[in-house]
Amino acid sequence: MELADLAAIAEKERAARPPVEVRCCTAAGCASAQADKVLDGLKKAAADAGLDGKVRAVSVGCLRLCSRGPLVQVDPDGTLYANVTPEAAPSVIAGLAGGPVAAERLDPAGPFFAGQASVVLENSGRVEPERVESYIAADGYKALYKAVREMTPAEVVEAVTRSGLRGRGGAGYPTGVKWATVAKNPGDRKYVVCNADEGDPGAFMNRSVLESDPHKVLEGMAIAGYAVGANQGYVYVRGEYPLAIDRLTTAIKQAGKLGLLGTHVFGTPFDFRVDIRIGAGAFVCGEETALMASIMGGRGTPTPRPPYPAEKGLWGMPTLLNNVETFANVPRIIRDGPEWFAGIGTEKSKGTKVFCLTGKVANTGLVEVPLGTPLRTIVEGIGGGAQGGAIKAVQTGGPSGGCIPAELLDTPVDYESLGKIGSIMGSGGMIVMDGASDMVDVARYFMEFCMDESCGKCVPCRAGTVQLHRLLTRIVDGAAGPDDMARLESLCHMVKDTSLCGLGQTAPNPTLSTLRYFRKEYEAKLRTDRRVHLPVYTPTVNGTPARRTP
Ligand SMILES: Cc1cc2nc3c(=O)[nH]c(=O)nc-3n(C[C@H](O)[C@H](O)[C@H](O)COP(=O)(O)O)c2cc1C
Ligand code: SF4
Structure with missing residues (x-):
């Protein structure tokens, strides 16, 4: 495969594209609302109307406003329809000729869409995730060509370092530093x-990227393999993501057939194979050492670091482990240059970040913004504010993160600023809470x-987590006294300081941040009469009595 061959595929794809494309999101959110039937309806209606060659209905990935799916967008004019039912699909085709459309029409230039950036999600809702040709027509695999044919591995590492990209899996570790360590x-x-x-509960960014644009992630991984000297890649994806697994499997096969993965990538000595490993859905298996144990066929439990994966990872070998979104940023960095990427974001937090905006907010869905964007812009501007009331708090970072009170909504969303106010960026979950939310109960939930x-x-x-849950439940139930509050705080710090892995080290964060900003809510629940007879509390997990602590 040469650059000219890539260009020929792109050209053929563009030439075959009819004047109008009706794009139907078939990613998991819309699929759960019968998007597949909507797509069938669109195809049939176009054929029945004799529009072959003029109009084509295609399956695309996420169009971002997930709560209003199935979403259908008409290209090139951008007309966007929400809540399209299979019955309404023919009217969308009839609407191309000016007929009435039996679906809600959205403004693609409205605040939800106009306020967003498109780097990681640039192809989402535009390319057909199950066709490599569609990705190639959107400049796909050009960055891999550039890396393996025009750059040395060290130059690729240098470009990623200069871009300022930081890991999107939660901790924000500098990606270039990690790549350089594995390379050396x-x-x-x-x-x-x-x-x-x-x-993380409430997070579906990575799933969406894999369902919408799987080749972008594979291209990023292949560039990484070239840069660090690896010939084998694994995608560790949870079994609850069957569509992502299907689309990834198809993408790997298609890329392999074209010589974009496998042996002699782009005719060079570089070989790179990718396999999928399916996880069973344990949160702890996202922790890197547990994940690697699971890939190697062991039980997914963490081990102490050092050694880090970059030193001794899979089968004792140097292993580069990055998040889906981290890899998805790489092709643009190589194609458009590190300076272009570093021009987005803040001094220390470069690029964009994809968030899953959920909770008590008007617009729920996938949101991509430059790092440093004020939280208020995301939740009020893009999200449209709380439904029927004011925003009380925003939870970022999932079970490892914190609750940010409404007074701090002007905080820029970047690694440093969120850390300063006791939360974290995490992988991108963002849950909005309104006045009806009980913050102690939120802490108990996490x-x-x-x-x-x-x-x-x-x-x-x-x-510790059992005891902390027990104390939080006592407080929520109005059965706790001031001594329980003191115990809660000291136990939080103990669990944080002494747990083996990030799960335990960060488990107290939602509790500590709600104690910091919503202490009055805790205090209001405390009993004052010490003589009250308390029922014996038996904690339960999923309805069955929880383990007894030693
Ligand atoms: C309990 C736990 C769960 C985690 N889950 C994920 C996850 O689902 N996805 C992820 O990329 N990182 C997760 N991480 C972080 C990873 O251990 C690792 O730091 C990350 O994948 C590195 O990629 P990055 O440098 O691109 O961020 C988790 C960490 C912990 C402690
Ligand atoms: S901190 Fe929790 S999840 Fe991590 S190793 Fe210890 S028990 Fe397991």
Whole structure:
């Protein structure tokens, strides 16, 4: 495969494109609302109207406003329809000739769409995720060509370093530094792993990227493999994401057939193979050492670091492990240059970030913004504010993150600013809460999640999350006294400081941040009469009595 061959595929694809394309999102959110039937209806209506060659209905990925799906967009004029039912599909085709359309029409230039950026999601809703030709027509695999044919591995690492890209999996570790470490560490073999475990409640960014634009992630992984000297990649994706797995499987096969993956990529000595490993849906398996144990066929439990995966990862070999969104940023960095990428965002947080905006907000869906965008712009401007009331708090970072009160909505959303106010960027979950939300109950919910998901390997997390959940439940039930509050706080710090992995180390964060900003809500629930007879509390997990702590 040469650059000219890539250009020929792109040209053929563009030439075959009819004047009008009716794009129907068939990603998981819309698929759950019968998008497949809508697509069939659109295809049939176009054929019945004799529009073959003039109008084509195609399956695309996420069009971002997930709560209003199925979404259908007409290209090139951009007309966008929401809540399209299979019955309404023929009217969308009739609407091309000016007929009435039996679906809600959205303004694609409205605040939800106009306020957003398009880097990671640039192809989402535009390319057909199950056709490599469609991705190639959108300049796909040009960056891989440039990397393997025009750059040395060290130059690729240097470009990623200069771009300022930081890991999108949660901690924001500088991607270039990680790549350079894997590149320099000796090993007979090296591996590239894409972390698509995505276990945070309310987060579906990675799933959406894989369902909408799987080749972008594969291209990023292949560039990474070339840069660090790895010939084998794995995508670790949870079994609850069957559509993402299907589309990824198709993409790997198609890329392999064209020589974009496999042996002699673009006719060079560089070989790169990608396989999928399916996880069973344990949150802890997103933690890198647990994930690698799971890939190697072991039980998915964390091990102490060092050694880090970059030194001793899969089968003891240097392993580069990055998040889906981290890899999805790489093709544009190589194609358009690190300076272009570094021009987006803040001094220390470069590029864009994809968030899943959910909760009590008018517009729920996938949101991509430059890092440094004020939280208020995201939740009020793009999100349209709370439904029927004022925003009380915004939870970022999932079970490892914190609750940001409404007074701090002008905080820029970047790694440093969120850290300063006691939250984290995390992988991109963003849950909006209104006046009806009980912040102590929110803290209890996240603690219950961590308690259920704790792998049980170390005592502080295994026993500590149970005790913390128990204390939070006592407070919510009005059965706790001031001494319980003191116990809650000190236990939070103990669990944070002594747990083995990030799950336990961050499990107290939602509790600590609600204590910091919503302490009065805790205090209002405390009993004042110490003589009250309290019922014995038995914590339960999914309806069954929880483990007894030692
Ligand atoms: C309990 C736990 C769950 C995690 N889950 C994920 C996940 O689902 N996806 C992810 O990319 N990183 C997750 N991480 C972070 C990974 O361990 C790792 O830091 C990350 O994948 C590195 O990629 P990055 O440098 O591109 O961010 C998790 C960490 C912990 C402690
Ligand atoms: S902190 Fe929790 S999840 Fe992590 S190793 Fe310990 S018990 Fe397992």
